[in-house]
Amino acid sequence: MKKALFLLVVVLISTFMLAQVKEVIFWHSYSTTSGEYKLLTEEIIPEFEKEHSNIKITEVQVPYDEMRRRLIVSTAAAQYPDVMRMDIIWVPQFADIGVLLPVDEEFPEDFQQIKDDFLPGPLATNYWNGHYYGVPLDTNTRVLLWNRKMFEESGLSAPPTNMEEFIKDIKILTKDTDGDGQIDQWGFADTGFGPWNSMPWIYSFGGQILNPTNSKAEGYVNSPESVEALKTFKDLYNQGYIAPIGGGGIGVLEGYAEGIYAMTFSGPWAESIIKGQYPDAEINYSLVPAGKGGSKSVVGGEDIVIFNSTKYKNEAWEFVKFMTSKEVQLKFATVGQMPVLNGLLDEPEIKEHPFFPVYLKQLETAVPRSPHPAWNEINDIMDSAWQNAVIGGVNPQDALDNAAYEIEEILKEYR
Template identity: 40%
Template sequence: MRHLRSATTVVALVAAGALLAGCSGGGSPSASDDAVTLTFWGTYGNGGNSAQTDELENELIPAFEKENPGITVEYVDMPYDGLKQKLTTSAAGGELPDLIRSDIGWVAQFAKLGVFKQLDGTMPGFEDLADAVYPGTLETTSWNGHYYGIPLNTNTRVLVTDAATLQKAGLSAPPATFDDLEKLAAGLDGSGTFAFADSGLSAWNVMPWIWSAGGDIADADLTTSTGYLDSPESVAGVQLLVDLYQKGQIPNLITGNTGATGTSDGLPGGLYASILDGPWMQDIWAGQYPDFAPAYSPMPSGDGGSISVVGGESLVVTESTAHADAAYKFLEFSQSETFQLGMARAGQMSVKPEFAQKQADLVPYFATFSDQLETARARLPIPQAGEVDTILNDELVPAFEGKVTVADALTAAAKKIDALLADNG
């Protein structure tokens, strides 16, 4: 099994001991070991996406139940914004389900609280399942040296461009390197089109540039950020963006100007030549800009290569489940070709490289994203990931505005992240 970074922290949602004292999971144990009902909470219908809920409820759950007589799965769909709050209050009140489709950013937080079950060393065959997924997706399920979920679906960010806008800059292909992005900016100087746009300075936004430049946010054991986030390589990755911003080639959308044109409108409108975004944009543009033909290409490479960031959801088992063995069977089923390609047809990317080609046959534009996932990495798998985003934004905005150097901004951010990492354990 791959060795991944560990993470710990203190999270003050509720006292960990109180959380689990009365938890009863998916109800009391069944009277018969042969009749089990698993309750599964998720957000497949978020935003009115009926295709995913239809696939799950009408095809995949029935297929699982046919393969596993005696196990019934009751799926409960919730609004995405409400699931975390429901999970928090239900854990405190002892009313947890057996299975949860969890945002990857929640895994460490609830693992720390003792809500999610540790899978390595507990679930039979977990190591084989873990070895079969993209490395970056597995890292999102880790906390404190152990694993608390299995990647369920994934995504990443790639460069998205428009051929007509590139031609305006004299380019026949999307920027493949940092140098190419600077050439794009030079070709657009004075044209009224920005070379690149993004909507913030969180880890989701800046880590692809830092990793691709050869930098990092912390050491492999998650003990320190100093020496990594403020390394010359990390500074170079952010400096590229700052230089383009100060040359007028990145709009102030990146520093939080809510009045600036969003990337989803600015790219098809010809205002932005390139953005980083995910596979979900294809359907959005098809509905809003039917004549727009986005071109997908890898994250521009620097000295560290072409490395982007992992998104998605994980499937977790709650610590309080009365039906762990049945829940493990559903986790195993979630990694099958039936489940992974069924959800690919409904718009969710597979977490397994072995299905990449079959997935691309079903959804051709997924191919570039699958290639990027081979090197994509996870953000810090710690409970205070939201605080990391706040730190990065707060320290980097002044650097873009020319008030401090990039090196000083990253040094300050590293010291604050050091304090979070010191809370691990």
């Protein structure tokens, strides 16, 4: 009788404890073959669950190309995960339609305590209409890749640190190496004309795309500084100093490794791409050359957000804080994910990394693509404006005046 009673008590206690466990669904797009996924599933989540016995994290891997469609379907069905690793350019859009939790409002004390821990550029990608709808999870940016051998062969000993040196070096490094009258070595190459490519030029020259509140384009996207950036790029391109873009030739990173392109701007993924094809290639990193606006680049990466439909706000927030803690961020750094916290440059995992230090230094001044729900439309307008000016013969001022008008028409819908 006593034994039966004891077993009944054990069952009741176990049932009660299980009932108290709250399941938090976490969507992400880490490839199942990646080091990040292995770390997340085999170490990070188990460690969190060990520290929080009342919370179970159920991770759901959704391929990046499918993620946006899944989100739209979820919007129609009003069925979201609790937490998600979300592309930074999507956050304002989903915040604007009211499905994300404003974490600064929901957890004001916690948020104020951790806000200054984050790099300012990545943090800004979570801001929309007066609130923060997430925090940074991982980040990236573009820095200058320069080919040391090509520099030395041209009598140059160091990478350019300012725009004047950059422009001069681009010209010096552009050559007709075989004397057939055709340029076959270029000082600079890039993959496109859109903001991901053009923002290092625009912002380093002191220009902008939108005002600080992302509510106005006129006077910013077509400011003298923004026009000067476009005009400088156009002149270099049309004079043959920048390699043709979209011509179907060798890829930019391949051309860099083969000594065809002396410089380019690229992200931390460049290392694995280049080394995968050219194991012996030497890759040299430096900050984007500084102009009147300083050394500026563009912010990429993912944020971690909570959907306001969650039944477990506090538990979801605990997981968010855990994922952005110093310890977890440094663990992810060992498998190639760039951290989002200030003050990590002296940590061994970062200091001894072959290229993280320069990227993290660049992120201190990097600029996010304007966090706005209509960013995709703004992106396309900017892409067209630069293309029209550089290869379409349109005057840079006219191209950007037209872009300002088109963007203003879009922004009116959000005022």
